[in-house]
Amino acid sequence: MAIAKAERLMNLALCLLGSGRPLSKRELRTSIEAYMEVGSEDAFNRMFERDKDDLRELGMVIETVESLEGEIGYVARRDRNRLPPVALDAEEAAALVLAARVWQQARLAGAASGALQKLRAAGMPLAEEERETYAALEPRVPAGEAAFEPLMIACRDRRPVTFDYRKSNAVRPETRQVEPWALECWRGHWYLAGFDRDRGAERVFRLSRITGRVRSRAGAFTVPVPGQVAVRESVERFAGENATAQARIRLRTGSGYPLRARATSTARHDAEWDELEIPYGHGLDAWLAEFGPDVIVLGPAELRADVMERLRAVAKG
Known part of the structure; x- marks a missing residue:
């Protein structure tokens, strides 16, 4: 449904831009296949009004013109719907290059690469010194899940x-x-x-x-x-970002660096364990369970019980 609507809006936009003169609803209905398939006149009128409003919300300037015979027509003049030339300074261009590096999956990487090629073709060269300045930055947004x-x-x-x-x-x-x-x-x-x-x-x-x-x-x-x-x-x-309390845990020495980074206090318990206080919010039990035998929850009691329940479920699975 979304693809069909996008195609219909594109066809309407092309008709309005390419005609060179105002087109009536009747002419648009006989020119766009999706409108021809609509059964009743009322259904077509509702669809056309929604499509026209959607194009205007997207920024397209559509004029309503009345002919000498009193017929209403619609036109999108090219001079009023032309984007200004793309103008980017060196820092803006470098930011776009960094953004394009973020996505590593094939589908998204292709779209990002194609967008950069189009911008360069429109006159957006990236100076060598700017390339060197940002070359060490390799941003990543992992998205390996099939879902x-x-x-x-x-x-x-x-x-x-x-x-x-x-x-x-x-x-x-x-x-x-x-x-x-x-x-x-x-x-x-x-x-x-x-x-x-x-x-x-x-x-x-x-x-x-x-x-x-x-x-x-x-x-x-x-x-x-x-x-x-x-x-x-x-x-x-x-x-678990918005913490509502503090949790006390025992963490194996030399492990759990993400937990140590969030700790509000850290003390040595013995040669093998440290005791930490960390912010306690929703989701902390799942995070602590990921560290397995390197974490012992001391309190609160409900957090300890939640972590134990998660670990038992993993053991059964």
Whole structure:
């Protein structure tokens, strides 16, 4: 559905730009295949008005013109819909090059490389000294999970999805029906924020725990999509960024450097163990469980119980 609409909008934009004169609704309906397939006149009128509004929201200037016979026509004049020349200074050009290096997956890397080639063809050379200045920077955004690409497309197209998800303390995965809002990367892991239809509430899912194939579903979203800032805050709460208390752990000497970086206090316990205090928020139990035998949770008691439950689930699996 999203692809069909995009194609229809593109065809309408090309008609309005290429005609050189105002076109009536009747002429547009007989010129664009998608409009020809619409059964009733009322349905066509509604579709056309939505499409026209969508193009205007995207920045296209569409003029409404009335002919001498009183017929309404529409035209998008090229001089009013031409983008200004691309002009980038050296720092802006270098920032684009760094951004293009971030994505390493084949599909995304090809799009980023193609965009740079087009900008260079439009006159965006990057000076040698600028290349050398930024050559040492090699940014990466890992996205190796198989679920990343289909979920990215589903978020973009606003399409509900179904997938099997295994919680860290569960032996078997459960099927989830989700309206995907956005993907966020936090501490090297990708998370999906969205509306879980079965639970009737907002949920956050770690992509590495999605098993099997992500399947798209027909139909529209049933709840409004929140702003990007709200989605990011949801992921941070789930992943433990917003701490509400302090946890006390024992950490094996010479290990757990990410935990040490977050510690608010560190003391030597003996030759083998150190004792740390770290911020305690939602998701800390899952993170501590990843360190296995190198971590002992001293308190709070509920955190210790959660970590033990996760480790038992892993042992059973």
